[in-house]
Amino acid sequence: MRVNIQLTSSRELSLVILSALILVCALLMSQPSHAKVVHQERSMYRNILVEDTGNLRCLKFNVKSHKTNQSCFLKSEPNRLVFNYTKLLFSGLLVNPNPERILIIGLGGGTMSNTLHQLFPKARIENIEIDPAVIKVARQYFDFFENDIVTSQAKDGRIFIKRAKMKGEAYDWIILDAFNGDYIPEHLMTKEFLEETKDLLTDTGIVTANTFSVSKLYDYESATYQAVFGDFYQVKNKKNENRILLAGKKALPQKAVLEANLAAMHDRLKPFGVNTLQVFDSMTFDKDWQLDSSVLTDQYSPANLLNQ
Amino acid sequence: MTFRGQNLFIYLLAFTSGFSIMGVELLGGRILAPFFGSSVHIWGSIITVFMLSLSIGYLIGGKLSTRNANLFRYGLIFLVAGCLVMPIAYFANPIMEAIFLQIEDSRYGSLLASMALFFFPTIVLGMISPYSVRLLVTSKEESGQIAGILYFVSTLGSALGTIITSFYFVLYFEVNDIITAFSLILVLLGLAAITLGKKQLASQVAKEPAAQSEKKSQSNTSNEVIHES
Numbered sequence: 001m002r003v004n005i006q007l008t009s010s011r012e013l014s015l016v017i018l019s020a021l022i023l024v025c026a027l028l029m030s031q032p033s034h035a036k037v038v039h040q041e042r043s044m045y046r047n048i049l050v051e052d053t054g055n056l057r058c059l060k061f062n063v064k065s066h067k068t069n070q071s072c073f074l075k076s077e078p079n080r081l082v083f084n085y086t087k088l089l090f091s092g093l094l095v096n097p098n099p100e101r102i103l104i105i106g107l108g109g110g111t112m113s114n115t116l117h118q119l120f121p122k123a124r125i126e127n128i129e130i131d132p133a134v135i136k137v138a139r140q141y142f143d144f145f146e147n148d149i150v151t152s153q154a155k156d157g158r159i160f161i162k163r164a165k166m167k168g169e170a171y172d173w174i175i176l177d178a179f180n181g182d183y184i185p186e187h188l189m190t191k192e193f194l195e196e197t198k199d200l201l202t203d204t205g206i207v208t209a210n211t212f213s214v215s216k217l218y219d220y221e222s223a224t225y226q227a228v229f230g231d232f233y234q235v236k237n238k239k240n241e242n243r244i245l246l247a248g249k250k251a252l253p254q255k256a257v258l259e260a261n262l263a264a265m266h267d268r269l270k271p272f273g274v275n276t277l278q279v280f281d282s283m284t285f286d287k288d289w290q291l292d293s294s295v296l297t298d299q300y301s302p303a304n305l306l307n308q
Numbered sequence: 309m310t311f312r313g314q315n316l317f318i319y320l321l322a323f324t325s326g327f328s329i330m331g332v333e334l335l336g337g338r339i340l341a342p343f344f345g346s347s348v349h350i351w352g353s354i355i356t357v358f359m360l361s362l363s364i365g366y367l368i369g370g371k372l373s374t375r376n377a378n379l380f381r382y383g384l385i386f387l388v389a390g391c392l393v394m395p396i397a398y399f400a401n402p403i404m405e406a407i408f409l410q411i412e413d414s415r416y417g418s419l420l421a422s423m424a425l426f427f428f429p430t431i432v433l434g435m436i437s438p439y440s441v442r443l444l445v446t447s448k449e450e451s452g453q454i455a456g457i458l459y460f461v462s463t464l465g466s467a468l469g470t471i472i473t474s475f476y477f478v479l480y481f482e483v484n485d486i487i488t489a490f491s492l493i494l495v496l497l498g499l500a501a502i503t504l505g506k507k508q509l510a511s512q513v514a515k516e517p518a519a520q521s522e523k524k525s526q527s528n529t530s531n532e533v534i535h536e537s
Contacts, residue, residue, distance in 0.1 A: 044348050130347060156345025159414055166409075187341035298342045299482035306479075 039141060043133030050141045056082070059109045059137065062182050070180060071109030071142065078143055079118065080273040085210050086112055087274045088235045088244045091283055092173055092208040093265055094258045094276075095248060099123055099172035103164075103200075105157035105188070106178035107134055110144030115272055117150050127152040128160045130178070130185075158187050161196050170202045176209035179242075184212070186301040189221065193298075194228040201249040208235075209245045217306040221245075222289035224296045233283045246283070255283060311504065314379070318440050319461045321386065321497050325436045326465030328490040331473040332393060333358050335483050336426060339396070343404040344418035353415070357422040358430050365434020372435065373442035379508055382443060383501025385435050390494030392429035397484040397491070400425055437462055 038057070039050040049060040058072040072082040081087055089112065093099075100123050104113055107129035116125055129135050132154040138144035146152060153160065157178055174197055178188055187193060197207055207229070213221045222245075225232050229247035236243035246252070258280070266276040296303065336354040337346070344350055372381070404421050411417040440458050445451045477486050 130345070156347055156414065158342060159345045162343070162408070163412075185346055186338075187346055190342075192342060297482075298338075299484055300478075301338075302479045305475075 039137065041133060041137075043131050045131045045133075048133055048137055050137060057141065059142065061180060071111055073109060073111050073142060079115065079271060081111065081115060082273075084237060085242050085244065086115075088237070088279055088282060089175060089177075089208050089210060090269055090274050090276070091233065091235045091244060091246050091279050092175075092206050093269070094261050094280065094283075095246065095252055096172055096204055096206045097261055097265065101171045101202075102126070102173045102175070103171045104128065104175045104177060105160070106176065107138055107144070107152060108177065109142035110138035110152075111142065112175065112177065113150060113152075114143065114145050117145060119268065119272075123149070125150045128155050128157050130154065130156050157185075158193055158196075161193075161200055165196060165200050169200065170205070171200055172202050172205050174201065174205070174207045176207065179209075179211045184217075184303045184307060186303045187298070189224065189303045190296045190298050190301050191224050191228055194224060198228055198249060203249060206246065206248045206252075210242055211245060212242045213303075213307055214241065215306065215308060217303055219290040219293035220296050220303075220306060222287070223291070223293040226287075227295045231285055233285060234288075235279065235282045235284075237282055255280070255285075311508070314504075315444055317501075317504070318382075318443055319458070321382075321501065322436060322440045322458055322462040323465035324493060324497055325386070325389070325433050326462035327469035328393070328494060329358070329362075329430065329433050330466040330469035331477070331490055332396065332426065332429070332487065334470055334473045335478075335486060336422065338478070338483050339400050339425070340404070340418050340421055343408045344414045344421065347414070349415045350418050353418040353422045354426070356419065357426050361427050361430035362434040365431040366438055368431065369435030370438035373439045377439065377442045378505055379443065379501050380505030382436075382439055383498045383503075383505055385432060385439060386494050386498030386501060388498075389429055389432040389436070390491045390498055392432055393487065393491040393494060396425050396429070397487040
């Protein structure tokens with residue numbers, strides 16, 4: 001009898017476990033179909049898609065590819081940065097902790113601009129985005145915030161930078177985020193462009209570029225940054241395809257020097273979901289590219305062909 | 309009048325001009341990007357200027373072909389076209405910089421820059437098609453077919469010029485090197501046509517007096533015949 005009861009109860013138990021497993025599996029598998037398309041449009045430059053998956057809202061370009069999430073935020077916690085690479089961009093603050101003028105090339109959902117405005121309410125933040133439709137979508141679906149000192153313009157990044165220099169502007173932090181896994185604007189990869197960008201920096205100014213280069217382009221891109229800025233930090237996680245290149249108008253300090261800012265920055269960035277220690281650990285001066293690679297120039301920049 | 313393989317030579321030249329036109333047009337996007345960006349309107353400017361200058365070139369080329377069309381003059385068109393393509397490589401930056409400083413709106417800036425860089429060379433390249441038709445056609449019946457073959461050859465050249473430039477040339481060469489190569493090829497082909505054309509003219513001149521004296525003697529004999537009767 002006792003044996004029997006035990007048997008049935010253990011059978012029941014395994015049944016319960018099994019059905020629970022099935023339920024979990026079903027939930028996991030059905031997750032993609034939970035993604036709800038909130039907005040879809042074909043702009044002059046790309047397909048734009050806004051998708052909700054539960055609490056997570058994402059901006060996507062060119063739907064079919066797997067690396068299409070351009071910008072995401074949690075609707076319940078819009079301050080919290082979702083993407084790893086956006087977190088890695090904050091490595092810039094370890095070098096230059098109090099930027100007063102910030103230029104962002106490539107808006108996405110505007111999450112970077114929003115976060116920086118909260119961190120530095122007095123900083124002037126200018127967002128440059130080539131596609132007016134992206135700016136509209138950022139405003140409408142991603143709470144992209146603008147006021148007197150946080151602005152956006154629909155312009156080509158290269159032209160903006162050229163004109164800004166002519167007007168005598170200067171920035172403490174320039175964020176280049178006009179790249180994604182699918183297409184690279186080739187005129188924003190060249191030595192001439194990076195020189196124009198460097199010219200636009202204040203003496204303590206820095207550049208952080210979020211790029212997705214692989215194969216040969218990785219070597220060419222690295223060689224080009226090295227030629228313009230000298231030694232620069234790479235900030236990357238092993239699991240990601242992209243990397244952040246962190247360079248400065250002047251030579252950047254060694255990591256040992258940056259450690260001093262670590263504790264203070266850790267507390268400031270924590271509310272945004274940024275683990276400063278992790279970011280710091282991801283920074284490296286290592287030159288892991290083909291050192292004799294040629295440099296990309298306005299004359300030679302087949303970036304998209306090299307990135308295969 | 310014509311040497312063996314002359315038609316083939318003309319088709320080869322028409323093919324090369326089609327190839328260079330589209331090769332240059334495609335590189336136009338690359339040349340303008342540092343000053344005017346890579347927005348859609350850049351291509352609007354470039355294509356507008358190319359279509360406009362080709363249309364003008366067709367008109368002028370057709371008109372020119374009505375007066376004493378020959379291989380020598382045909383070669384001159386290539387020579388001039390090649391010489392006009394060269395400055396795109398060497399003076400593009402100062403020209404674009406001047407325009408960039410004057411015009412804030414990148415639509416009109418890129419339109420003006422395209423005009424400055426591509427308008428004249430493309431007009432001259434456009435003159436080649438109608439002039440080729442004139443040199444190839446010998447009778448009214450075949451004129452349509454010959455025009456058809458010529459469009460086929462030169463447009464095929466354009467297609468290949470587009471794909472080879474964008475897929476391969478930009479991967480192996482600098483923009484200016486490719487432009488210079490187009491320019492040199494046009495100049496060399498022009499010189500070849502000029503040389504052949506000169507020979508042709510010389511042999512024509514040599515034949516003409518003989519032909520005239522023949523005619524004279526013929527008329528003399530007929531006169532005599534009239535006299536006799």
